[in-house]
Every structure is written in C-alpha cells, then in structure tokens.
Amino acid sequence: MKNQKISIIITAAITTIIIIVVFILLMPVIGPRFLHPIMMGRESAPTNLDTSSTLLSDDGLFQVSWSSDPAEVPLNQIHTWTLHIETPDGQPVENATVLVEGGMPQHGHGLPTNPQVTEFLGNGDYLVEGMRFQMTGFWEVRFIINSGEQSDSITFNLNIE
Ligand SMILES: [Cu+2]
Numbered sequence: 579m580k581n582q583k584i585s586i587i588i589t590a591a592i593t594t595i596i597i598i599v600v601f602i603l604l605m606p607v608i609g610p611r612f613l614h615p616i617m618m619g620r621e622s623a624p625t626n627l628d629t630s631s632t633l634l635s636d637d638g639l640f641q642v643s644w645s646s647d648p649a650e651v652p653l654n655q656i657h658t659w660t661l662h663i664e665t666p667d668g669q670p671v672e673n674a675t676v677l678v679e680g681g682m683p684q685h686g687h688g689l690p691t692n693p694q695v696t697e698f699l700g701n702g703d704y705l706v707e708g709m710r711f712q713m714t715g716f717w718e719v720r721f722i723i724n725s726g727e728q729s730d731s732i733t734f735n736l737n738i739e
Contacts, residue, residue, distance in 0.1 A: 606654075623684075623716035627735050634666065635730040640723055641666055642732045646709070653714060653738055656691065659706040660699070663723060670702025674725035678706060680718050689719075711738045 632643035643662045651657070663671040676695040681688035693708040711717055720733045 623735075623737055627716065627737070629735050629737060631734065633732055633734065635723065635732040637730045638666065639728050639730040640664065640671060640725075640732065641668070642721065642723070644706075644719075644734060651709075651711065651736060651738060654710065654712045656708060656710050659693075659709050661695065661704040661706055661721060662702050663704065663725075664702045671723075671725050672700075672702070673698055674704070674723050676704055676706075676724075677722040679720040679722070682713075682715055682717055684716055711736075714738050 631645065632641070634641055641664050644659050645662075647658050647660070661676065663674055663676075665671060678693040678695065679688070680693075689710070690712045691708045691710045693706055693710075695704045696707045697705040699705055709719075715738060717736050717738055718733050719736065720731060722731045723729065
C-alpha cells in the first residue's frame with residue numbers, strides 16, 4: 579500500500595517536470611505566436627491600414643520602397659531588407675544616411691533587434707540587416723533618411739502573420 583502511494587507521487591512528480599520542460603522548450607515557438615498577443619490583448623490592426631511597400635516620405639522629399647529577403651517577411655527570424663530611395667522624379671538617392679526604428683504601436687514596444695543599414699548597394703538601394711518581428715500583428719517600421727541637406731522620415735505599416 580505504501581509503495582503504491584510512493585510510486586503515484588513519483589509518477590506525478592515526473593509528469594509535472596516533463597510538462598514544465600516541454601513548456602520551456604516550446605516557449606520560443608508558442609511565445610511569439612500566442613502568449614504575447616494574449617497578454618497584450620488581441621487588438622486587430624486598424625482597418626484602413628496602408629501596408630504599401632512603396633510610399634512618399636512624410637515631407638515628400640523621397641520616394642521609398644522596401645523588399646524583404648525572403649520575399650514574405652518571416653515571423654521571429656533575423657532577415658534582411660533592401661530599401662530603395664529615390665527623389666519624387668525618380669532619381670536614385672546615393673549614399674544617404676539611414677536610421678531604422680519601429681515597433682508595435684498597439685503593444686507599446688519597439689523592435690526586438692537594432693537593425694542597421696550596413697551597405698549602400700548602388701542605384702538608390704540600401705541593405706538593412708537585423709530585421710526581426712517576434713510576434714504576429716501590426717508593426718510599424720520607420721526610416722529616417724539624411725541625404726546632404728535633406729532630411730525626411732517615412733513609416734511603413736505591416737501585418738505579420
Ligand atoms: Cu507586440
């Protein structure tokens with residue numbers, strides 16, 4: 579009788595430990611997709627959200643577009659973007675200084691990484707390294723562009739699924 583009790587207790591203890599270990603191991607997978615959105619409230623993105631990847635900058639100085647590699651922005655993976663900057667009349671903007679900011683306005687947090695423009699690729703193209711979006715939902719990515727005397731910023735909206 580006593581032995582049976584002990585073995586039940588041991589079984590329960592081992593089961594509990596296994597559940598905890600599995601939970602910890604799965605955290606990087608289930609965290610970004612489910613837990614954080616649950617904690618932060620599952621607000622849907624604004625309905626009139628403009629998710630164009632080509633926009634005119636805030637003061638109209640630059641026409642800016644981005645593309646991601648891989649083409650579909652991945653969830654929770656470091657990846658690169660290419661930013662293309664030209665003047666409104668289509669001349670590529672060379673050797674600008676570009677800063678990257680962003681975050682989730684509905685969650686009140688920024689980007690989990692500190693992405694940098696690491697290389698001017700020529701023809702108005704800039705390599706952005708270190709992009710990562712750790713959860714699904716509505717994100718903003720802002721670029722602050724300085725080219726000679728001209729300075730302007732632009733904010734892109736995206737929906738990570
Ligand atoms: Cu968030």
